[in-house]
Structure formats: C-alpha cells, structure tokens
Amino acid sequence: MTIKKKKIGGQTVKLENPPKIISTYSIVGPKEGQGPLSSYFDQILNDDTCGKESFEKAESQMMFTAISETLKKAKLKEKDIDYLFSGDLLNQIISSTFAAREFSIPFFGLYGACSTMSESLSLASIIMDGGFADYVVAATSSHFSSAERQFRFPLEYGSQRAQTSQWTVTGSGALVLGHEGKYPQVTYVTTGKVKDFGQKDANNMGAAMAPAAVDTIVSHFKDTGRKPSDYDIIATGDLGKIGRELTDKLMDEYGYNIRQQHIDCGEIIFDNEKQNTKAGGSGCGCSAVVFTGYLYKKLMKKEIRKVLLVSTGALMSTTSSLQGETIPGIAHAVAIEMN
Known part of the structure; x- marks a missing residue:
C-alpha cells in the first residue's frame, strides 16, 4: 500500500485538504476589555468571577461559553462535532475537562502551556485533513487570578511585579473547523x-x-x-x-x-x-x-x-x-x- 506523505522537511505538515475555520468566539475579562483590541472581542465580562464561587470555576465557565457560542455561530449542535481539542494552564487542565463534561463530544485534553491554542488547532487540523472528522472544535483558556495563585503568589500577597513580568490574560477562545465555505x-x-x-x-x-x-x-x-x-x-x-x-x-x-x-x-x-x-x-x-x-x-x-x-x-x-x-x-x- 502506498501512502502519500504529507510531512515536508523536518517539522511541517502540508495539509492537502485544508480545513476551514468557519466560526470563532472570544470572551475576555474586564482588564482585557479596556485594552486596545476591545472592539474585536465577542464578549467582555464585567465580573471576572462569572458569578461563580471560585476563579477556577469562572475560567471553566468562560471556556464553556466560548465553545457554546462558536457552535451557535456555526449553526451547529454538539452532536455535529466529532472531536473537541482543548487545554489550559491549571493542574490536570480542569478548566477544559470541567467544560468538556457539559458536552457530549469526544474529547482530547491538551497541555502545551501558553502554546495550547496553536497545539489544539494543529491537531484538530491534521484530524480534519486526514478525513477523520466533519467538524472539530479547538479551544483554550486562562484566567489571571487562577494562574497567578497557582504559579506565583497568593492574590492577597500583593507582591511588586518585575519589569520583565507579564499579566496572565483572562479569556477563552474557541473555533470550529469545517470543510466548506469561504473562510480562512x-x-x-x-x-x-x-x-x-x-x-x-x-x-x-x-x-x-x-x-x-x-x-x-x-x-x-x-x-x-x-x-x-x-x-x-x-x-x-x-x-x-x-x-x-x-x-x-x-x-x-x-x-x-x-x-x-x-x-x-x-x-x-x-x-x-x-x-x-x-x-x-x-x-x-x-x-x-x-x-x-x-x-x-x-x-x-x-x-x-x-x-x-x-x-x-x-x-x-x-x-x-x-x-x-x-x-x-x-x-x-x-x-x-x-x-
């Protein structure tokens, strides 16, 4: 049996049946909503707890919202989706797994730290190109307060931040891949x-x-x-x-x-x-x-x-x-x- 090789060079795959990004949804926190890209986000939260009792639950709710809303934009139901690829920064990627339990979609949980959006999109695209799915969702999230207290200091500590330090974005992005339409x-x-x-x-x-x-x-x-x-x-x-x-x-x-x-x-x-x-x-x-x-x-x-x-x-x-x-x-x- 002859299998056409799609890998080119050392690290790259050329997709012969390029999947199309047919919808996206972005939800961000109040601080991100005050930034220069505010007009491009689909939803800006007034309350970064999302009405939940912890920041971790709030982050999972953001991802659930991003996935739900991008499905609505694509005019699809969860039964139409073959796979969900998602990940986050928290231990055992609980934002993703707790969001995924609300959907009846086969799930791949990923951890690539802050590279996870491209990782989820990469694997979802390869699955699509291989003909293994009609529709796939890729999603990722993070939350300033959940990541801060996991990786740095308790929020109450109030430590001075170094000039080289960065501010963890509170937000979640999700997208749907399909095969048809005039899309990227x-x-x-x-x-x-x-x-x-x-x-x-x-x-x-x-x-x-x-x-x-x-x-x-x-x-x-x-x-x-x-x-x-x-x-x-x-x-x-x-x-x-x-x-x-x-x-x-x-x-x-x-x-x-x-x-x-x-x-x-x-x-x-x-x-x-x-x-x-x-x-x-x-x-x-x-x-x-x-x-x-x-x-x-x-x-x-x-x-x-x-x-x-x-x-x-x-x-x-x-x-x-x-x-x-x-x-x-x-x-x-x-x-x-x-x-």
Missing part, C-alpha cells in the same frame, strides 16, 4: 521542539520562550520554502515586549528579518504603560482571544490574507521551579490563509 483555511502545521537555554527566572518567561519561537519559525521557513514577506502577520503567542524584541534579534542571526510582519499577542492585547501590565500579556487565553477575535476578523474582512500563528509556551510547573529547574519553551506554528 489552515494550510501548514509546524510542530515545535522543546528548547531550553537555561532561563530560570519565572518573571521573565518571554526570554525563556523566545528560543523556541525562533526555532519553530526558522523551521517553518526552511520546510516550506517560504519567507517572512509571504505573510501579512507573523503573530507569536505571548512573548511580551522583551521576548518579541529578543526573537527579532535572534531571527536576524538566522538571516530572517521579521520585524515588518511580527506582532506579539501579549504585547498588543494591553496598553502596557496605561494598564501597568509591564512586559505585556501571557497565558493560554492570550493568543487564543487575539486570534479568534482580532486576527480572524481581519482575515474575514480580507484586510489581511496570510497569518502565521506561533503560540508559545513555558513548560514549567510550581514543582519544577521550587526544585530549581530551568524553564523549557515550546512553540507551534499554524499557517492560516484567506483565499
């Missing part, structure tokens, strides 16, 4: 490798993730033969201002100048000076809401045609940090094009 389609998936250059400072995760972003973007260009100018936007996930600047400099060393195309979701979601978010935003929800809100709407309006979404993640845990471990990084890239 996923054309390439470049899976990242874990990179660790010895960074230990949990308050400077942009520096920890930048080498992974560089490795994945360079691999994407080498595998596909594409160059930076082939994209209108190259959007990294949540490197923040410092990580974005470092990535640009490192890309120069590989012979790629991406400054004209490069934006970082964590840098643009907040007005960092006015909102006191230091280096910018972070969290699974960061690239999720910037893509499903801002970038997707620009694609649909044909204001841009080609986006390379490169969600980045710091693969740390509270245990590894307390044991003095370094912070490995990961980045996954997805090419999305509006024909």
